Amino acid sequence: xxxxxxxxxxxxxxxxxxxxxxxxxxxxxxxxxxxxxxxxxxxxxxxxxxxxxxxxxxxxxxxxxxxxxxxxxxxxxxxxxxxxxxxxxxxxxxxxxxxxxxxxxxxxxxxxxxxxxxxxxxxxxxxxxxxxxxxxxxxxxxxxxxxxxxxxxxxxxxxxxxxxxxxxxxxxxxxxxxxxxxxxxxxxxxxxxxxxxxxxxxxxxxxxxxxxxxxxxxxxxxxxxxxxxxxxxxxxxxxxxxxxxxxxxxxxxxxxxxxxxxxxxxxxxxxxxxxxxxxxxxxxxxxxxxxxxxxxxxxxxxxxxxxxxxxxxxxxxxxxxxxxxxxxxxxxxxxxxxxxxxxxxxxxxxxxxxxxxxxxxxxxxxxxxxxxxxxxxxxxxxxxxxxxxxxxxxxxxxxxxxxxxxxxxxxxxxxxxxxxxxxxxxxxxxxxxxxxxxxxxxxxxxxxxxxxxxxxxxxxxxxxxxxxxxxxxxxxxxxxxxxxxxxxxxxxxxxxxxxxxxxxxxxxxxxxxxxxxxxxxxxxxxxxxxxxxxxxxxxxxxxxxxxxxxxxxxxxxxxxxxxxxxxxxxxxxxxxxxxxxxxxxxxxxxxxxxxxxxxxxxxxxxxxxxxxxxxxxxxxxxxxxxxxxxxxxxxxxxxxxxxxxxxxxxxxxxxxxxxxxxxxxxxxxxxxxxxxxxxxxxxxxxxxxxx
Numbered sequence: 001x002x003x004x005x006x007x008x009x010x011x012x013x014x015x016x017x018x019x020x021x022x023x024x025x026x027x028x029x030x031x032x033x034x035x036x037x038x039x040x041x042x043x044x045x046x047x048x049x050x051x052x053x054x055x056x057x058x059x060x061x062x063x064x065x066x067x068x069x070x071x072x073x074x075x076x077x078x079x080x081x082x083x084x085x086x087x088x089x090x091x092x093x094x095x096x097x098x099x100x101x102x103x104x105x106x107x108x109x110x111x112x113x114x115x116x117x118x119x120x121x122x123x124x125x126x127x128x129x130x131x132x133x134x135x136x137x138x139x140x141x142x143x144x145x146x147x148x149x150x151x152x153x154x155x156x157x158x159x160x161x162x163x164x165x166x167x168x169x170x171x172x173x174x175x176x177x178x179x180x181x182x183x184x185x186x187x188x189x190x191x192x193x194x195x196x197x198x199x200x201x202x203x204x205x206x207x208x209x210x211x212x213x214x215x216x217x218x219x220x221x222x223x224x225x226x227x228x229x230x231x232x233x234x235x236x237x238x239x240x241x242x243x244x245x246x247x248x249x250x251x252x253x254x255x256x257x258x259x260x261x262x263x264x265x266x267x268x269x270x271x272x273x274x275x276x277x278x279x280x281x282x283x284x285x286x287x288x289x290x291x292x293x294x295x296x297x298x299x300x301x302x303x304x305x306x307x308x309x310x311x312x313x314x315x316x317x318x319x320x321x322x323x324x325x326x327x328x329x330x331x332x333x334x335x336x337x338x339x340x341x342x343x344x345x346x347x348x349x350x351x352x353x354x355x356x357x358x359x360x361x362x363x364x365x366x367x368x369x370x371x372x373x374x375x376x377x378x379x380x381x382x383x384x385x386x387x388x389x390x391x392x393x394x395x396x397x398x399x400x401x402x403x404x405x406x407x408x409x410x411x412x413x414x415x416x417x418x419x420x421x422x423x424x425x426x427x428x429x430x431x432x433x434x435x436x437x438x439x440x441x442x443x444x445x446x447x448x449x450x451x452x453x454x455x456x457x458x459x460x461x462x463x464x465x466x467x468x469x470x471x472x473x474x475x476x477x478x479x480x481x482x483x484x485x486x487x488x489x490x491x492x493x494x495x496x497x498x499x500x501x502x503x504x505x506x507x508x509x510x511x512x513x514x515x516x517x518x519x520x521x522x523x524x525x526x527x528x529x530x531x532x533x534x535x536x537x538x539x540x541x542x543x544x545x546x547x548x549x550x551x552x553x554x555x556x557x558x559x560x561x562x563x564x565x566x567x568x569x570x571x572x573x574x575x576x577x578x579x580x581x582x583x584x585x586x587x588x589x590x591x592x593x594x595x596x597x598x599x600x601x602x603x604x605x606x607x608x609x610x611x612x613x614x615x616x617x618x619x620x621x622x623x624x625x626x627x628x629x630x631x632x633x634x635x636x637x638x639x640x641x642x643x644x645x646x647x648x649x650x651x652x653x654x655x656x657x658x659x660x661x662x663x664x665x666x667x668x669x670x671x672x673x674x675x676x677x678x679x680x681x682x683x684x685x686x687x688x689x690x691x
Contacts, residue, residue, distance in 0.1 A: 007556055038590075039053040046317050047119050058301075062170060127207065170301075185212060196311050235263040264287070365397060395428055445457070457479070462598045515622055516623070535562070566586045587650070601644055
């Protein structure tokens with residue numbers, strides 16, 4: 001490993017730990033979600049695509065409260081007062097979160113009511129509520145309610161004999177004011193959020209709570225219903241797993257999943273008409289603070305606008321369909337192993353089809369020369385997963401199959417537990433993660449007998465083995481038969497299954513063992529070899545940049561004159577274009593596809609070194625997860641470099657991070673540039689490969 005002397009010298013001689021040099025992690029994430037919200041007003045997107053961004057905004061915010069806000073509140077309860085790199089305590093961070101969230105929610109409500117709804121109505125798409133409900137025949141509403149809704153509802157009385165029962169997070173709940181008391185009516189999430197009633201309009205939808213509200217007297221016969229209000233709880237959903245004390249990790253995760261359903265309340269959303277008294281009652285009964293109450297104008301639960309998007313069949317209101325393509329190198333080739341043996345194959349999803357990855361496992365399952373398959377699974381498509389089906393077929397054909405299933409993959413725990421048990425029943429060697437670490441790397445290894453020897457074939461990726469997300473996430477993946485890399489991957493699986501304690505690999509860098517040191521060495525090399533005649537450059541494509549040590553290293557490189565271009569989709573705690581970061585520019589791309597690729601490119605001494613892998617530059621990725629970064633060479637390195645440069649050239653969907661923490665659209669800052677969409681360009685290249 002290269003000496004860190006140049007980097008160490010710069011770090012020691014510069015004060016790069018000052019709080020003003022770091023943005024707060026949580027507030028930076030909220031600015032990312034603000035960019036998602038802004039896409040609802042970006043007219044390059046068709047109407048329903050803009051509506052989809054509003055749904056994503058709300059869904060993102062739900063998860064943020066369930067995990068990040070819940071974690072901060074836990075720190076406050078535990079008395080933690082330690083300041084983060086940005087100088088804020090947990091209590092100060094929570095206060096700023098609440099202020100920013102309220103601003104964003106006000107903006108989102110205005111966009112929905114004043115822009116999205118009128119635009120939908122202009123296309124003859126209506127959401128019926130209030131007086132507009134009269135447009136739907138009462139008979140049709142009654143029939144649907146009695147047949148499809150009533151059997152699933154359970155009214156819950158509130159009195160001295162009936163305290164507040166367990167209420168699920170994210171469910172819509174009606175607080176019903178009766179003449180002689182109050183009651184609750186939870187609306188199960190299995191019911192549609194918006195029920196289609198296409199009457200005089202092409203498309204009409206009734207919000208589920210409005211339908212239930214019309215027929216409350218059916219739930220309370222003989223009692224007078226005065227009024228009803230809607231509210232929604234968000235609960236702590238982070239799993240607390242003390243693996244050091246666990247005898248059975250699978251059993252422990254199952255137990256924690258049951259606890260998650262009734263985690264502490266971290267947010268109460270209420271309709272703006274709801275009186276103060278019911279809110280006070282819920283606060284006292286459920287134990288949360290007044291600051292955790294968020295009033296909502298209009299409808300709650302808009303993360304489920306998907307119900308409308310899935311029902312409306314109007315291609316002109318959606319993004320033009322794009323069909324991923326099979327790379328030319330694989331056209332007409334029946335044996336994928338023969339093609340990989342001739343040279344590495346780089347795939348850029350979703351522009352390149354995910355099917356070659358599926359076929360890699362399917363052919364391995366059916367090829368009589370294949371003896372073993374080893375694979376990590378973090379998130380899959382579950383029962384319909386072609387890859388899981390192929391692994392089961394491989395077991396049936398007598399091949400050795402080893403699967404590392406990460407039980408702690410957030411919000412996929414139940415699915416992963418199920419498939420871990422199913423694959424184990426089928427005869428696979430199943431490993432349920434590692435104690436103290438999440439297995440986040442994406443790797444598959446196939447061992448094939450060729451002549452008198454065994455040869456390895458591998459797939460490595462930035463994304464999951466999930467056919468659905470491969471259509472909407474951008475990811476980089478590599479198919480290779482490079483013997484040094486496949487040997488490294490074989491040893492990686494031994495590390496994962498046998499806790500081998502290995503710290504060094506030939507070509508791979510692996511967290512938490514040596515990945516941080518590898519990146520620091522590359523930065524140091526760029527500093528050491530930087531000259532005016534031969535300037536160094538660092539180009540990173542990441543989801544998030546949070547780790548303070550890596551940020552300080554980038555500051556040191558910038559002070560040394562190294563040009564640093566960052567494409568960071570989400571969280572970025574680095575402050576660009578200050579006296580300690582004069583050469584650093586931060587881009588963020590939010591477009592049709594979710595940017596999920598990771599590329600690490602270092603240019604110095606006249607050479608370019610290109611890597612890809614599963615790790616963002618966050619403490620959890622570098623220190624608390626198993627991540628794999630791998631080199632890209634020759635033609636695939638040129639392809640990866642071109643991908644990064646194309647992303648850097650984007651103007652249509654790019655935001656530029658300012659020194660004050662705000663993001664501005666690139667075309668608003670650099671007004672002389674022409675509109676250019678990297679995502680559209682990648683699609684164009686597949687449609688016109690020779691142009």
